[in-house]
Amino acid sequence: MADFNKILTPGDIDNGTANVVIEIPTGSSNKIEWNRDLAVFQLDRGEPTIFGKPTNYGFIPQTLDEDGDELDALVITSEPLPTGIFLEAKIIGVMKFEDDGEIDDKIVFVPADDRNTGNAINTLEDLPKQLLNQIEFHFNHYKDLKKPGTTIVKSWGDIAEAKAVIRESIERWNTK
Numbered sequence: 001m002a003d004f005n006k007i008l009t010p011g012d013i014d015n016g017t018a019n020v021v022i023e024i025p026t027g028s029s030n031k032i033e034w035n036r037d038l039a040v041f042q043l044d045r046g047e048p049t050i051f052g053k054p055t056n057y058g059f060i061p062q063t064l065d066e067d068g069d070e071l072d073a074l075v076i077t078s079e080p081l082p083t084g085i086f087l088e089a090k091i092i093g094v095m096k097f098e099d100d101g102e103i104d105d106k107i108v109f110v111p112a113d114d115r116n117t118g119n120a121i122n123t124l125e126d127l128p129k130q131l132l133n134q135i136e137f138h139f140n141h142y143k144d145l146k147k148p149g150t151t152i153v154k155s156w157g158d159i160a161e162a163k164a165v166i167r168e169s170i171e172r173w174n175t176k
Contacts, residue, residue, distance in 0.1 A: 025080035
């Protein structure tokens, strides 16, 4: 397996796209994480099945969020994407998130070439409100059986805010 942080750039952030590596497919309750030191995917833990991911979950290579991991990505697709692939994804917003008091923001994406929707999704406002509610509910509650009250969705941000978070994470990566 290739080291995504060595072979991929973060993408063309200024023009609204990023490279995203998929860790967890939509619906999976397995917490699969990229192990940066070994350059492999690793099963971190199995979550209760009631907490299956409402979206594909991954990361942007060559970024570091404030929690010390690569910047998280939520990729909205009609079907689950398999662990280990990457895609060029269109930035549509950011979910401002805290996990155990640490900032752990999630950039929200759709595929850059989404022929299924005719590229109709360009901002968070283009998503069904119910989907945003489900994502928010998931992230507010997925740790409730082990550590209740430790996760909170603070707010949703637009594309400009998402790009600012990505740029900060690229800068953090470049100065580590």
